[in-house]
Amino acid sequence: MKAFQKLDDFLDFCWVQISRGKADKKSPARHPTFVTSSLDGFPNARTLVMRRSDRKNNQIEFHTDTASSKMLALEENPHAVIHFWLPKVQLQIQMDVDVEVKFGDITIPKWRNVPSNSRIAYGTIPSPGTVIESPLAYDHSSDQKRFAVLVCHIQSIQLLLLGVKHIRACYKKTTNWQGEWLSP
Numbered sequence: 001m002k003a004f005q006k007l008d009d010f011l012d013f014c015w016v017q018i019s020r021g022k023a024d025k026k027s028p029a030r031h032p033t034f035v036t037s038s039l040d041g042f043p044n045a046r047t048l049v050m051r052r053s054d055r056k057n058n059q060i061e062f063h064t065d066t067a068s069s070k071m072l073a074l075e076e077n078p079h080a081v082i083h084f085w086l087p088k089v090q091l092q093i094q095m096d097v098d099v100e101v102k103f104g105d106i107t108i109p110k111w112r113n114v115p116s117n118s119r120i121a122y123g124t125i126p127s128p129g130t131v132i133e134s135p136l137a138y139d140h141s142s143d144q145k146r147f148a149v150l151v152c153h154i155q156s157i158q159l160l161l162l163g164v165k166h167i168r169a170c171y172k173k174t175t176n177w178q179g180e181w182l183s184p
Protein backbone atom coordinates (compact mmCIF):
# COMPACT_ATOMS: atom_id res chain seq x y z
CA MET A 1 0.00 0.00 0.00
CA LYS A 2 1.21 3.48 -0.84
CA ALA A 3 1.53 5.88 2.10
CA PHE A 4 1.38 9.43 0.85
CA GLN A 5 2.79 12.18 3.06
CA LYS A 6 2.46 14.95 0.48
CA LEU A 7 -0.79 16.18 -1.04
CA ASP A 8 0.89 16.79 -4.41
CA ASP A 9 2.19 13.22 -4.61
CA PHE A 10 -1.30 11.88 -3.90
CA LEU A 11 -2.80 14.01 -6.68
CA ASP A 12 -0.02 12.98 -9.10
CA PHE A 13 -0.85 9.34 -8.30
CA CYS A 14 -4.51 10.01 -9.12
CA TRP A 15 -3.69 11.48 -12.52
CA VAL A 16 -1.36 8.59 -13.39
CA GLN A 17 -4.25 6.21 -12.69
CA ILE A 18 -6.69 8.27 -14.76
CA SER A 19 -4.34 8.44 -17.74
CA ARG A 20 -4.15 4.62 -17.65
CA GLY A 21 -7.87 4.62 -18.42
CA LYS A 22 -7.10 5.95 -21.86
CA ALA A 23 -3.89 3.99 -22.52
CA ASP A 24 -5.00 0.59 -21.16
CA LYS A 25 -8.33 -0.82 -22.36
CA LYS A 26 -8.44 -3.13 -19.34
CA SER A 27 -8.04 -0.36 -16.77
CA PRO A 28 -11.20 0.32 -14.75
CA ALA A 29 -10.38 4.02 -15.15
CA ARG A 30 -11.65 3.58 -18.71
CA HIS A 31 -15.22 3.14 -17.47
CA PRO A 32 -16.11 5.73 -14.84
CA THR A 33 -19.62 6.47 -13.64
CA PHE A 34 -21.07 9.76 -14.84
CA VAL A 35 -23.78 11.23 -12.63
CA THR A 36 -26.23 13.99 -13.55
CA SER A 37 -29.17 15.51 -11.69
CA SER A 38 -32.30 14.24 -13.37
CA LEU A 39 -35.44 16.28 -13.88
CA ASP A 40 -37.47 14.13 -11.45
CA GLY A 41 -34.99 14.85 -8.65
CA PHE A 42 -33.29 11.45 -8.59
CA PRO A 43 -29.58 11.53 -9.45
CA ASN A 44 -28.92 9.56 -12.63
CA ALA A 45 -25.76 7.44 -12.86
CA ARG A 46 -24.42 5.55 -15.87
CA THR A 47 -21.14 4.06 -17.12
CA LEU A 48 -19.37 5.91 -19.93
CA VAL A 49 -16.10 5.32 -21.76
CA MET A 50 -13.56 7.98 -20.89
CA ARG A 51 -12.33 9.25 -24.26
CA ARG A 52 -9.72 11.76 -23.13
CA SER A 53 -8.10 13.05 -19.96
CA ASP A 54 -6.11 16.26 -19.81
CA ARG A 55 -4.47 17.21 -16.54
CA LYS A 56 -3.05 20.47 -17.88
CA ASN A 57 -6.52 21.80 -18.67
CA ASN A 58 -8.33 19.80 -15.96
CA GLN A 59 -10.63 18.05 -18.38
CA ILE A 60 -12.19 14.64 -18.87
CA GLU A 61 -14.07 13.93 -22.10
CA PHE A 62 -16.93 11.60 -22.99
CA HIS A 63 -18.91 10.95 -26.17
CA THR A 64 -22.64 10.39 -26.23
CA ASP A 65 -25.83 10.46 -28.30
CA THR A 66 -27.53 13.88 -28.47
CA ALA A 67 -30.88 12.07 -28.11
CA SER A 68 -29.97 10.43 -24.79
CA SER A 69 -31.63 11.62 -21.60
CA LYS A 70 -28.38 12.87 -20.05
CA MET A 71 -28.41 15.68 -22.64
CA LEU A 72 -31.72 17.04 -21.32
CA ALA A 73 -30.43 16.74 -17.77
CA LEU A 74 -27.26 18.65 -18.65
CA GLU A 75 -29.26 21.37 -20.36
CA GLU A 76 -31.12 21.91 -17.08
CA ASN A 77 -28.05 21.53 -14.89
CA PRO A 78 -24.51 21.34 -16.30
CA HIS A 79 -23.02 20.29 -12.95
CA ALA A 80 -22.15 16.58 -12.86
CA VAL A 81 -20.06 14.08 -10.93
CA ILE A 82 -17.54 11.55 -12.24
CA HIS A 83 -16.76 8.56 -10.04
CA PHE A 84 -13.94 6.02 -10.43
CA TRP A 85 -13.17 2.96 -8.31
CA LEU A 86 -9.77 1.44 -9.06
CA PRO A 87 -9.63 -1.84 -7.10
CA LYS A 88 -6.02 -2.77 -7.88
CA VAL A 89 -4.73 0.38 -6.23
CA GLN A 90 -7.70 0.67 -3.82
CA LEU A 91 -8.40 4.23 -4.92
CA GLN A 92 -11.75 6.01 -5.18
CA ILE A 93 -11.82 9.25 -7.20
CA GLN A 94 -14.78 11.63 -7.13
CA MET A 95 -14.86 14.73 -9.30
CA ASP A 96 -17.28 17.64 -9.45
CA VAL A 97 -17.37 18.86 -13.04
CA ASP A 98 -19.05 21.50 -15.18
CA VAL A 99 -20.02 19.98 -18.50
CA GLU A 100 -19.62 21.78 -21.81
CA VAL A 101 -21.71 20.02 -24.49
CA LYS A 102 -20.45 20.17 -28.07
CA PHE A 103 -22.41 18.94 -31.08
CA GLY A 104 -22.88 19.80 -34.74
CA ASP A 105 -20.08 20.70 -37.15
CA ILE A 106 -17.62 21.48 -34.36
CA THR A 107 -17.46 17.74 -33.54
CA ILE A 108 -16.66 16.62 -37.12
CA PRO A 109 -12.88 16.30 -36.51
CA LYS A 110 -13.56 14.01 -33.50
CA TRP A 111 -16.25 12.08 -35.41
CA ARG A 112 -13.64 11.26 -38.07
CA ASN A 113 -11.64 9.45 -35.39
CA VAL A 114 -14.59 7.34 -34.20
CA PRO A 115 -14.18 3.82 -35.70
CA SER A 116 -17.02 3.04 -38.14
CA ASN A 117 -18.27 0.10 -36.05
CA SER A 118 -18.54 2.42 -33.02
CA ARG A 119 -20.41 5.16 -34.89
CA ILE A 120 -23.65 3.17 -34.70
CA ALA A 121 -23.80 4.09 -31.01
CA TYR A 122 -24.80 7.56 -32.15
CA GLY A 123 -28.16 7.40 -33.91
CA THR A 124 -30.15 4.49 -32.47
CA ILE A 125 -33.79 4.56 -33.63
CA PRO A 126 -35.91 5.12 -31.62
CA SER A 127 -33.90 7.34 -29.27
CA PRO A 128 -32.16 5.69 -26.27
CA GLY A 129 -34.56 5.07 -23.40
CA THR A 130 -37.70 4.92 -25.59
CA VAL A 131 -40.13 2.11 -24.68
CA ILE A 132 -40.11 -0.58 -27.42
CA GLU A 133 -42.32 -3.63 -28.18
CA SER A 134 -39.58 -6.27 -27.91
CA PRO A 135 -35.87 -6.37 -26.92
CA LEU A 136 -34.52 -5.94 -30.45
CA ALA A 137 -37.16 -3.60 -31.84
CA TYR A 138 -34.68 -0.88 -32.69
CA ASP A 139 -32.31 0.04 -35.51
CA HIS A 140 -28.81 1.37 -35.66
CA SER A 141 -27.78 4.24 -37.83
CA SER A 142 -24.61 6.24 -37.60
CA ASP A 143 -25.45 9.90 -37.57
CA GLN A 144 -22.85 12.60 -36.98
CA LYS A 145 -25.67 14.98 -36.02
CA ARG A 146 -26.42 12.69 -33.07
CA PHE A 147 -22.79 12.74 -31.90
CA ALA A 148 -22.03 14.86 -28.83
CA VAL A 149 -18.77 15.51 -27.05
CA LEU A 150 -19.05 16.17 -23.31
CA VAL A 151 -16.07 18.21 -22.14
CA CYS A 152 -16.05 17.98 -18.35
CA HIS A 153 -14.23 20.88 -16.70
CA ILE A 154 -13.05 19.59 -13.34
CA GLN A 155 -13.87 21.84 -10.36
CA SER A 156 -12.79 19.55 -7.54
CA ILE A 157 -11.23 16.14 -6.97
CA GLN A 158 -11.72 14.01 -3.89
CA LEU A 159 -9.50 10.98 -3.29
CA LEU A 160 -9.88 8.08 -0.87
CA LEU A 161 -7.14 5.48 -0.68
CA LEU A 162 -7.96 2.35 1.28
CA GLY A 163 -5.24 0.73 3.36
CA VAL A 164 -4.42 -0.30 6.90
CA LYS A 165 -4.95 3.41 7.50
CA HIS A 166 -7.19 5.08 4.93
CA ILE A 167 -6.09 8.36 3.38
CA ARG A 168 -8.49 10.98 2.08
CA ALA A 169 -7.90 14.39 0.47
CA CYS A 170 -9.76 17.08 -1.44
CA TYR A 171 -8.40 19.42 -4.11
CA LYS A 172 -10.19 22.40 -5.60
CA LYS A 173 -9.62 24.43 -8.73
CA THR A 174 -10.43 27.59 -6.74
CA THR A 175 -7.38 26.98 -4.54
CA ASN A 176 -5.21 25.99 -7.50
CA TRP A 177 -5.35 22.28 -6.57
CA GLN A 178 -3.44 22.89 -3.35
CA GLY A 179 -5.38 20.21 -1.51
CA GLU A 180 -6.35 19.44 2.07
CA TRP A 181 -6.26 16.19 4.01
CA LEU A 182 -9.63 14.95 5.19
CA SER A 183 -10.55 12.52 7.89
CA PRO A 184 -11.66 9.38 6.07
Ligand SMILES: Cc1cc2nc3c(=O)[nH]c(=O)nc-3n(C[C@H](O)[C@H](O)[C@H](O)COP(=O)(O)O)c2cc1C
Binds near residue numbers: 063129
Ligand atom coordinates in the same frame (compact mmCIF):
# COMPACT_ATOMS: atom_id res chain seq x y z
C1 LIG B 1 -19.13 -0.39 -20.32
C2 LIG B 1 -20.11 0.63 -20.84
C3 LIG B 1 -19.64 1.69 -21.57
C4 LIG B 1 -20.53 2.66 -22.05
N1 LIG B 1 -20.03 3.73 -22.75
C5 LIG B 1 -20.87 4.70 -23.17
C6 LIG B 1 -20.37 5.87 -23.82
O1 LIG B 1 -19.17 6.05 -24.01
N2 LIG B 1 -21.26 6.83 -24.18
C7 LIG B 1 -22.60 6.70 -23.95
O2 LIG B 1 -23.36 7.60 -24.31
N3 LIG B 1 -23.11 5.61 -23.34
C8 LIG B 1 -22.28 4.62 -22.94
N4 LIG B 1 -22.78 3.51 -22.30
C9 LIG B 1 -24.24 3.42 -22.08
C10 LIG B 1 -24.63 4.31 -20.90
O3 LIG B 1 -24.26 3.67 -19.68
C11 LIG B 1 -26.13 4.65 -20.89
O4 LIG B 1 -26.88 3.46 -20.82
C12 LIG B 1 -26.54 5.44 -22.13
O5 LIG B 1 -25.58 6.47 -22.41
C13 LIG B 1 -27.91 6.10 -21.92
O6 LIG B 1 -27.83 6.92 -20.80
P1 LIG B 1 -28.90 8.02 -20.41
O7 LIG B 1 -30.24 7.48 -20.87
O8 LIG B 1 -28.79 8.12 -18.94
O9 LIG B 1 -28.55 9.30 -21.09
C14 LIG B 1 -21.91 2.54 -21.80
C15 LIG B 1 -22.37 1.47 -21.03
C16 LIG B 1 -21.48 0.54 -20.57
C17 LIG B 1 -22.02 -0.60 -19.74
